[in-house]
Amino acid sequence: MMPLKNIVTRSASPSCSIPSLFISLSLLCILPLSLFFFFHSSPNPQMNLLQTTPPNSIKVYVADLPTSLNYGLLENYWALDSDSRIGSEVDNEIRKKTHIGGKSSKKFLPYPENPIIKQYSAEYWILGDLMTPEKLKLGSSFAKRVFSADEADVIFVPFFATLSAEMQLIVNKGVFRKKKPGNQDYQRQRMVVDFLKQTDAWKRSGGRDHVFVITDPVAMWHVKDEVAPAILLVVDFGGWYKLDSNTANETSSDMIHHTQVSLLKDVIVPYTHLLPRLPLSENQKRETLIYFKGAKHRHRGGIVREKLWDLLINEPRVVMEEGFPNATGREQSIKGMRTSEFCLHPAGDTPTSCRLFDAVQSLCIPVIVSDNIELPFEGMVDYSEFSVFVAVSDALQPSLLVNHLRSYSNDQKDRFRRNMALVQPIFEYENGQPGGIGPVSPNGAINYIWRKVHQKLPMIKETIIREKRKPLGALVPLRCHCT
Numbered sequence: 001m002m003p004l005k006n007i008v009t010r011s012a013s014p015s016c017s018i019p020s021l022f023i024s025l026s027l028l029c030i031l032p033l034s035l036f037f038f039f040h041s042s043p044n045p046q047m048n049l050l051q052t053t054p055p056n057s058i059k060v061y062v063a064d065l066p067t068s069l070n071y072g073l074l075e076n077y078w079a080l081d082s083d084s085r086i087g088s089e090v091d092n093e094i095r096k097k098t099h100i101g102g103k104s105s106k107k108f109l110p111y112p113e114n115p116i117i118k119q120y121s122a123e124y125w126i127l128g129d130l131m132t133p134e135k136l137k138l139g140s141s142f143a144k145r146v147f148s149a150d151e152a153d154v155i156f157v158p159f160f161a162t163l164s165a166e167m168q169l170i171v172n173k174g175v176f177r178k179k180k181p182g183n184q185d186y187q188r189q190r191m192v193v194d195f196l197k198q199t200d201a202w203k204r205s206g207g208r209d210h211v212f213v214i215t216d217p218v219a220m221w222h223v224k225d226e227v228a229p230a231i232l233l234v235v236d237f238g239g240w241y242k243l244d245s246n247t248a249n250e251t252s253s254d255m256i257h258h259t260q261v262s263l264l265k266d267v268i269v270p271y272t273h274l275l276p277r278l279p280l281s282e283n284q285k286r287e288t289l290i291y292f293k294g295a296k297h298r299h300r301g302g303i304v305r306e307k308l309w310d311l312l313i314n315e316p317r318v319v320m321e322e323g324f325p326n327a328t329g330r331e332q333s334i335k336g337m338r339t340s341e342f343c344l345h346p347a348g349d350t351p352t353s354c355r356l357f358d359a360v361q362s363l364c365i366p367v368i369v370s371d372n373i374e375l376p377f378e379g380m381v382d383y384s385e386f387s388v389f390v391a392v393s394d395a396l397q398p399s400l401l402v403n404h405l406r407s408y409s410n411d412q413k414d415r416f417r418r419n420m421a422l423v424q425p426i427f428e429y430e431n432g433q434p435g436g437i438g439p440v441s442p443n444g445a446i447n448y449i450w451r452k453v454h455q456k457l458p459m460i461k462e463t464i465i466r467e468k469r470k471p472l473g474a475l476v477p478l479r480c481h482c483t
Contacts, residue, residue, distance in 0.1 A: 073167060161214050234268060275334050292320050293321040319340070340364050
């Protein structure tokens with residue numbers, strides 16, 4: 001295998017990680033013994049790829065927002081006659097066939113299938129889990145709902161921020177970025193923030209223990225600064241970069257402004273994958289070396305995509321397709337990913353896309369060319385066990401990327417795929433229940449999200465306590481430069 005200074009080439013060997021902010025002396029004493037029993041009792045040693053011993057639960061209070069800000073938005077969406085945007089034909093067909101629409105037509109409303117919206121459906125499944133009665137969960141959920149904010153570890157904000165933004169783009173795109181009466185999304189954002197700021201829970205913590213789902217880069221566009229102290233569930237930090245004007249002329253592309261996001265408090269969550277899962281038992285021979293389907297032209301960090309396209313388009317066993325995962329594009333993507341060894345994942349307008357999770361579900365080894373990428377559940381999942389990471393500077397050298405991928409042996413590629421099969425479930429939101437209300441998979445995305453939030457609690461509690469002791473009127477400089 002040819003050496004590359006910035007490419008992760010470590011083979012998928014067993015490893016064990018215990019994500020924790022602090023490890024006590026007693027844990028250090030018993031760790032060797034616990035590892036012995038783990039390796040000798042697990043039916044599949046490779047399962048140590050995942051964190052398997054989480055704490056018991058996290059106590060979650062659901063803020064008392066009006067239904068119009070969550071399930072009511074679904075009623076409004078399905079009540080639309082149609083949506084003319086790309087990818088919407090699938091939902092238009094659902095409206096025709098099932099007559100969804102109106103406030104009394106369905107007890108449980110599905111989330112849109114339009115891929116533009118569906119890829120950001122975490123808000124729907126997380127709330128569905130919290131709405132499920134405890135007696136039906138049978139211990140499947142890591143989040144335990146409590147009905148007093150005083151008892152809670154965190155306060156969940158049940159606002160369908162993605163659906164609110166996308167509804168506005170459907171109804172009146174022209175006012176989307178304007179703070180004016182015609183922008184219903186802005187009005188809903190203000191309603192959420194103004195309501196929360198009047199609650200005792202927000203006043204006690206400054207919102208730091210509140211959890212917002214903001215997966216769509218354009219969601220909550222007008223109030224990002226106001227909710228920034230909270231725990232944000234985001235797919236990446238691409239929509240949150242804000243360079244400090246004092247460093248604008250320096251090499252500062254990695255800087256995140258202190259009023260925005262931080263890995264210390266926020267949680268990176270998966271996109272909802274758009275392609276179905278391929279079981280390892282159904283994997284077949286793959287004739288294509290590298291596959292990519294998507295838009296060639298992107299903005300900001302995504303300009304690397306166009307350069308990669310021009311380098312790879314004429315390479316043998318490389319397929320570069322321009323398109324979108326609508327009805328036709330979806331079938332092309334399924335075929336392309338399932339018949340390819342590697343699936344290219346370059347940065348787009350933001351560092352990530354749902355393409356990465358479609359690749360995992362298709363057992364197509366992800367090749368990640370995105371220097372600023374953040375990934376879900378790191379510390380609980382080791383991506384280098386089933387993905388190849390390539391620095392942008394290396395990937396743009398002629399023939400270097402293709403030659404490197406060709407150097408992987410069949411045994412190495414098979415090992416990557418076996419590891420992908422192990423992690424497929426943790427990127428799965430859907431529980432097959434009407435309205436998303438029902439037991440979730442113990443090893444699914446929702447439980448992994450809450451486990452990750454639980455890891456943040458000590459730091460969040462410390463921040464709340466430090467803020468309380470600050471004298472009134474004291475000016476403390478904000479120094480956070482967190483990555």
